[in-house]
Amino acid sequence: MSDPAPQVDLFELQTQLLQHRACLYDPETQLPTLPAVMDQVRKVLDERSTVQVLVIQIEQEQSLELVVGWERYDILLRSVAEYLIEALAATMGGHSVLCQNRVRGDRFLIFSSDRRQTARLLELCAEPIAVSAAETDDSWTFKLRVGRGDIRLRPTQRVERCIYAGVAEAEEDFNRRGEELDLARLRELHRTLRERQITTLFQPIFRLPQRKLVGFEALSRGPEGTYLEPAENLFGFAMRSGMLGELEQLCVERALASAHRLPFGSTLFINLSFRGLEYLESGQGGLAHIVRQAGWSPREFVLEITEHTYAEDPEGIAKRVWKLREQGFRVAIDDMGTGYSSLHTLAELRPDYIKLDHMLVRDLATEPIKRNLVSAITGFARTSQSLVIAEGVERQEEVSALQELGVYLIQGYFFGRPRKV
Amino acid sequence: MKHIFVVDDEPDVVGLLKTVLELEGFRVSTATEGRTALAQILADPPDLLVLDLMMPDMDGMELLKLLRLDVKGAKLPVLIVSAKSGQQNQIGSLQLGANAYICKPFSNRELVAQIRQLVGIPVGGGADE
Numbered sequence: 001m002s003d004p005a006p007q008v009d010l011f012e013l014q015t016q017l018l019q020h021r022a023c024l025y026d027p028e029t030q031l032p033t034l035p036a037v038m039d040q041v042r043k044v045l046d047e048r049s050t051v052q053v054l055v056i057q058i059e060q061e062q063s064l065e066l067v068v069g070w071e072r073y074d075i076l077l078r079s080v081a082e083y084l085i086e087a088l089a090a091t092m093g094g095h096s097v098l099c100q101n102r103v104r105g106d107r108f109l110i111f112s113s114d115r116r117q118t119a120r121l122l123e124l125c126a127e128p129i130a131v132s133a134a135e136t137d138d139s140w141t142f143k144l145r146v147g148r149g150d151i152r153l154r155p156t157q158r159v160e161r162c163i164y165a166g167v168a169e170a171e172e173d174f175n176r177r178g179e180e181l182d183l184a185r186l187r188e189l190h191r192t193l194r195e196r197q198i199t200t201l202f203q204p205i206f207r208l209p210q211r212k213l214v215g216f217e218a219l220s221r222g223p224e225g226t227y228l229e230p231a232e233n234l235f236g237f238a239m240r241s242g243m244l245g246e247l248e249q250l251c252v253e254r255a256l257a258s259a260h261r262l263p264f265g266s267t268l269f270i271n272l273s274f275r276g277l278e279y280l281e282s283g284q285g286g287l288a289h290i291v292r293q294a295g296w297s298p299r300e301f302v303l304e305i306t307e308h309t310y311a312e313d314p315e316g317i318a319k320r321v322w323k324l325r326e327q328g329f330r331v332a333i334d335d336m337g338t339g340y341s342s343l344h345t346l347a348e349l350r351p352d353y354i355k356l357d358h359m360l361v362r363d364l365a366t367e368p369i370k371r372n373l374v375s376a377i378t379g380f381a382r383t384s385q386s387l388v389i390a391e392g393v394e395r396q397e398e399v400s401a402l403q404e405l406g407v408y409l410i411q412g413y414f415f416g417r418p419r420k421v
Numbered sequence: 422m423k424h425i426f427v428v429d430d431e432p433d434v435v436g437l438l439k440t441v442l443e444l445e446g447f448r449v450s451t452a453t454e455g456r457t458a459l460a461q462i463l464a465d466p467p468d469l470l471v472l473d474l475m476m477p478d479m480d481g482m483e484l485l486k487l488l489r490l491d492v493k494g495a496k497l498p499v500l501i502v503s504a505k506s507g508q509q510n511q512i513g514s515l516q517l518g519a520n521a522y523i524c525k526p527f528s529n530r531e532l533v534a535q536i537r538q539l540v541g542i543p544v545g546g547g548a549d550e
Contacts, residue, residue: 011460015479018459018487027490070516368521368535369501373511 026100028074029081034109034167037099041111041151042159044095048113051151055101055170056084056108056125059143059181060236065106067232069335071359076142077106079131084108091120109167111151122146140230145181147174186241188228193246197223200255201418202262205269205389205411208403215267215302217411218255219418235273245279248272252280252287256294261421269302269332269353274310274317277303281320288327298328302353306334310346318348332389336360336377350384356407358392365401378406423540424448424465428458428484429473429502438471441529442536455479459487466493468540472519474503474510485517498539502527 024036044051058064058076065073084098088110096112112118125144149170153162192198202216222228228237238247252270259268272280280287288298303324310317310333321331332353333346346354354377364370381388390402393412402410425447427438435451442449450467452458455476462470470488474481481501488494498520503510506524514522521535 011457011464014463015456015459015487018490021490022486025490027486368538369511369515369519372522373508373515376508376511 023103026103026105028104029078029100031081031098031100031108033100033102033105037097037111038160038163040095040097041163044097044111044113045151045153045159045162047095049153051111051113051166052115052118053149053151053166053170054110054112054118054121054125055147055149055167055174056080056110056144057106057174059145064232064236067236069357069359073106076131076140079129080108080144083129084110087121087124091117091124109170118148122148145174145177147171147177149173182241185227185237188223188226189238189241189243189247192223192226192228193243193250196250196254198247198250198254199224199420200251200258202259202421203411203418204416205409206415208399208408208410211415213263213266214409215269216259216262217269217304217418218251218259218271220251220254220271239273239275244273244275248276249280249283249290252290253294256291256296258421260295266300267302267330268296268300269304271304271306271334273306274312274320277305277317277320277324281323287324287329298324299330302330302332304332304334304353304355310349314348321349335391346380351386353389353409354381354386355389355391355411358412361390361392361398361402361412362394364405365397371401371405374402374405374407422446422448423469423542424450424467425469425471425536425540426458426462426467427451427471428455428476428481429453429471430476431473434473438532441533445533447536455481455484459484462488462497463491463493466497468498469536470497470499471536472499472501474501474505474514482513482517485514485519489518500535500539502532 025032041051058080068076081100088096088098096110096114096117099109101107101109110121112121125146128141128143131140131142147170149166149168149172151163151166153159199221201219201221203219204216205214206212207214219231220234221231222234228234235244235247238244252272255268255270262268277287280290283289291298291301305317305321325331330352331349332355333349333351334355335357336354356374356377360370360374364374378388380386387409388407389409389411390398390407391411393399393402393410393414395414399410399414425442427435427442427449428451429435429438430453432453435453439449439451450461450465452461456479459479472481472484476484481503485499485501488497488499499518500521500523501514501519502523502525504525511522520539523532523535
C-alpha cells in the first residue's frame with residue numbers, strides 16, 4: 001500500500017455512519033425514528049398545511065415487558081411494525097410517513113396528509129393483531145391503542161416545533177384514552193375479585209428419565225373472553241392498579257379449592273410476587289393459615305417467586321422467605337435467566353428449586369450462549385443444593401439438551417399443557 | 422478454509438489465539454482496536470468473529486451493535502470472550518445478538534470446540550475442509 005491514509009479515513013467514515021445509524025434507526029424493526037424523518041414530514045406539510053399524527057402503541061400495562069420478557073416483547077414490536085407497514089400500503093392515500101418515537105422505544109408515529117387514510121388506519125388499528133405460533137411458544141393476540149393529533153403550520157413558528165407540538169397533542173390524546181380504558185378495566189378487575197372469577201389451570205411437572213410425575217404448577221386466568229383472561233394482562237394490570245395482593249390471595253384460594261382433585265401426594269407450585277407475599281403475610285395467620293384452613297400442609301407447597309421481584313428488595317425477600325421456610329413451605333425462584341439479579345444475590349435465598357425461563361429453554365440445543373447460562377445456573381444449583389426445573393419445554397431436542405446439562409425436572413407442552421381439573 | 426477474525430486489545434492474547442487457531446487449520450485475521458476491527462470485518466467478512474468485551478476505544482458491546490446494523494455483519498456468528506463472567510454481561514451480549522460466550526480464562530480445547538460448532542465443522546472434521 002503506497003498511500004494508506006485515504007483508506008483509514010474511509011474506515012473512520014464507515015464507522016461514524018454506523019454510529020449515526022445506531023442513533024437514528026431501531027435495530028429491531030429497522031424503522032427510522034422521528035429525528036430521521038423530520039424532512040419527510042416537512043415535505044408532507046408542503047402538500048397540505050394540516051397533517052394528522054397518530055401515536056400507536058401496544059395496548060398494555062407499563063409492565064408488559066417485565067411480565068413477558070424482552071425477547072418476546074421484541075417479537076411483539078416487530079410484528080406491530082410489520083402490521084403498520086402493511087396497513088399503510090393497504091390505505092394508500094396522500095403522502096404518509098411511519099417512524100418510531102425513539103431507538104428501542106415502543107411507540108410508533110404515523111404522519112398522513114389524507115384524512116380518509118387516517119380514518120381507515122384508525123379502523124385497522126382497532127382490530128386485534130395475532131402473532132403466529134411459530135414465533136412465540138403460543139399464539140398471542142393483542143390490541144393497539146392510538147392517540148390522534150394535528151400538526152398545524154403557524155406563520156410565526158418554526159416547522160420543526162409545529163411538528164413536535166402535533167406529536168405532543170397526539171400523545172396527550174393517547175394518554176387520555178388510556179385513562180378512560182383503565183377506568184373500565186379497573187371496574188372489570190373489581191368485579192373479578194368480588195365475584196371470585198379466577199380459573200386455575202394445572203400444568204404437570206415431570207422428572208426424567210422415568211417421566212415420574214412430581215407435581216403441578218397452578219396457573220391463574222381471569223374471566224373468559226375479557227381483557228383480564230391472559231395472565232400477563234391480569235397480573236400486569238393488577239400490579240399497576242395496586243390490587244396485586246388481593247388478586248394473588250384470591251388466586252391462592254381458588255387454586256387450593258380445585259387442587260384436592262389432583263393425584264394424591266402431588267406437590268403444588270404456586271406463583272407469588274413479593275408484594276403478594278407481603279399482603280398474604282399481613283393477614284391474620286398469614287399464608288400458612290390460609291393453606292391449613294383449606295386442609296393442606298405447607299409442606300405440600302412450593303412458592304414460586306419471580307426473579308425480577310427479587311431484585312426489588314433482596315433483603316426483605318430473604319427474610320420473608322426464611323420465615324415461610326420455617327413454617328414448612330418450600331421456595332422456587334421463577335423465570336431464572338430473564339432478569340439481571342446475579343447468582344450470588346440469589347445464593348442467600350438458597351431456593352429449593354430454580355425454574356429456568358422458557359426463553360432460555362427455547363433453541364437451547366443450538367444456541368451456545370443459552371447453554372452457557374443454563375450450565376452456570378445448574379452449577380450454582382449444585383452448590384446451593386437446589387433442583388432445577390425447565391419451563392416451556394416443547395421439543396425433543398430441548399429435552400435432550402436439558403438432560404445433557406443435568407436438568408431433569410421438566411415442565412412444558414411437550415409433556416402436558418395446563419388444564420382444568 | 423474457514424476465516425476467523427480475532428479482536429482483543431491485548432496483543433499477547435491476539436498472538437496466542439492466532440497461533441492456536443492457525444494450528445487448527447483456520448485462516449486468522451486480527452485487530453487490537455475496535456474501530457479498525459469493524460472496518461476490516463466489513464471490508465472482508467470472516468466466517469466467525471471472536472470478540473473481547475473490554476477494549477479502550479470502542480468496546481465489544483458497541484462493536485457488536487454496530488456490526489449488526491450492516492448487512493455484511495448482520496448474520497456473522499460472534500463468540501464473545503471476556504474476563505467479565507457476570508450473568509448481566511452474558512444477557513447483554515445475547516440481547517445484542519452474540520451467538521456464544523466464553524469466560525477468560527478458558528482452555529484452548531474449549532475455545533476450539535466452541536468455534537468449530539459455530540462455523541459448522543462436525544466433530545473430527547478439519548477446518549480446511
